[in-house]
Amino acid sequence: MTSQEASAFRIAIAGGGIAGLTLALVLKKFKNDKNIVVDLYEARHKLSESGAGITAWLRTRSIFDTLGLGETFEKRTVSPRMMFRKGNNQDPFFFYEFEVPHGSATLSRQDMLDILVDDLSPELLPYLHIHLCKKLVSYEQDADAVVMHFEDGSSAQADILIGADGLASPTRKEMYTKMSEDMR
Numbered sequence: 001m002t003s004q005e006a007s008a009f010r011i012a013i014a015g016g017g018i019a020g021l022t023l024a025l026v027l028k029k030f031k032n033d034k035n036i037v038v039d040l041y042e043a044r045h046k047l048s049e050s051g052a053g054i055t056a057w058l059r060t061r062s063i064f065d066t067l068g069l070g071e072t073f074e075k076r077t078v079s080p081r082m083m084f085r086k087g088n089n090q091d092p093f094f095f096y097e098f099e100v101p102h103g104s105a106t107l108s109r110q111d112m113l114d115i116l117v118d119d120l121s122p123e124l125l126p127y128l129h130i131h132l133c134k135k136l137v138s139y140e141q142d143a144d145a146v147v148m149h150f151e152d153g154s155s156a157q158a159d160i161l162i163g164a165d166g167l168a169s170p171t172r173k174e175m176y177t178k179m180s181e182d183m184r
Helices: 003-007 018-030 058-066 070-076 109-118 170-183
Strands: 009-014 036-041 053-056 082-086 093-098 105-108 128-131 136-141 146-150 155-158 160-163
Touching: 009 018, 009 146, 009 155, 018 036, 018 109, 018 128, 036 155, 053 109, 058 070, 070 105, 070 109, 105 109, 136 170, 146 160, 160 170
Parallel strands: 009 036, 009 160, 036 128
Antiparallel strands: 053 105, 082 093, 136 146, 146 155
């Protein structure tokens, strides 16, 4: 870590999935601000997704447009059409078909993640550090920093921690546990 990085405002993102990478790319607009460093911690050994496909609506498309990825997004999605047909014979008869303007688009979670990963250019490296095999298990916060503890026994420090680590978020669980303890 350089002395400039040591004095920078450090943002930690727990989770290298769609939400975590999207946030990292949104923060890219500060790449010329040498006082901001982002550390993205992913529990898996690579940036990957699992699960069912995604239906993306207009708001999602606008986020990809803002990131400069709208064209790539459109190429990797399909826009489902609603078809009405009479199909009780061997040759179905289609009597109505429509597509909602600016409607939904579908793609796999991995395709969406790949669009984001493909935009992680080398110019981001001074600003963004991706740490793989770093599953957050707990954190402590005081007035000066957040200290994060990982499953492998290591720890790291940041000024702010953002949980984007999925449905069973360890970050959220830890936050709620700490909040309930503070209320006692």
